[in-house]
Amino acid sequence: MKDAIQPRTLKTRAKLTGAAEALIADHGYDALRVDEVVKAAGVAKGTFFAHFKDKDALMDLLIGAKIDGLLDDLERQPVPGSTADLIAAMDPMMRFMTCERYVFDVILRHSGAAMSDQIGPIANTFGRHLTVVAEWLRDGPFRRDISALLMAEGVQAFLVQVMALHFCAIHSDVDMQDRLQVYLDAWLMPKG
Amino acid sequence: MKDAIQPRTLKTRAKLTGAAEALIADHGYDALRVDEVVKAAGVAKGTFFAHFKDKDALMDLLIGAKIDGLLDDLERQPVPGSTADLIAAMDPMMRFMTCERYVFDVILRHSGAAMSDQIGPIANTFGRHLTVVAEWLRDGPFRRDISALLMAEGVQAFLVQVMALHFCAIHSDVDMQDRLQVYLDAWLMPKG
DNA sequence: ATTAGTTATTGACCATGGTCATTTTTAAAT
DNA sequence: ATTTAAAAATGACCATGGTCAATAACTAAT
Incomplete structure (x- = not known):
């Protein structure tokens, strides 16, 4: 009996993610087709789904990795x-998350633990983000009547709201940053 | 030149939405198939897409109508x-919005003006909800340092957050209402 | 009634994500 | 080396949403 993953498994996985990343670099996330990925990776279609539950799982992985990189910057x-x-600190992350409507949709769908079975890459980044922001808020000049974690959760809620409105026909003219400023001032430094 | 809609157009539309509603009543939103709708309505597949841009547009309509009904109750x-x-007042709405993961996803996707071209039924309900809540908050025992509209926007942001966490593997054990209570207390009645 | 132009309907067809029985490869045991 | 069982890869096939050129049904003008 063997249960250790074979070397070729890693190689095939790398070929698939590599091909996908290259295609995305050229044509964006929304335009990615599974057929193109497997063709570029030189494997059969079934192989793709042996490695990823579905197309969304690949997106979860790739987008999650990207956000993780941005969180590394954020932490520094x-x-x-x-x-x-x-x-300002969160700006690069927000910009990536709203680079494509499709990307934002994927993120939304996975932000709260993908498909409710197990926690995925994107859901993990939301957890990480929460921790970092909570740590920041703990010692800042902000309200003291609620916990730093609760404050951070609110920051995330407003972040999502602002990004969602960014894609909205009516409100897209208002700058994301300006809108978030209003929300966060009211949330983190209430004067009432 | 004529531009008035023919009577049969309305009839076909009614057949389609009626069939869809019946199927949803039986098997839920997620299980709805376009093929079944057109079969039940007794029309060809192409007819469906002559009436609705895509499947999502039908969902937008049906789910939007349902939420509208709940908003009617809410206003009363x-x-x-x-x-x-x-x-407590928003409970029925929240319950419907989270009745199926698929329904919540559709709502999220359409909450900020569908596809950025024109405002759809669900997006409209979010606008309505905003107005109603703002009106409520205007004269309530809540903070006075920010506008009622801003407060209402925050309520929506937290509402979405709470519903999203409801589908999350980690947090689904905590009750939606309890969580929302914590958020809204901190948002509407800050003590700092 | 006939014609003409517009609008609605049709269904064969396509695009794309996803499945699964079969075959191939691998690595450990003999 | 051979055998063997598990793991991985294959590709024909399916499910389902969506398209479009052709056709039918309408309405208004003559």
């Missing part, structure tokens, strides 16, 4: 001392 | 005097 930054700094 | 209720009352 100095602790923000104001909502404006906070927003 | 007495003005909530606390966050608990507010949450």
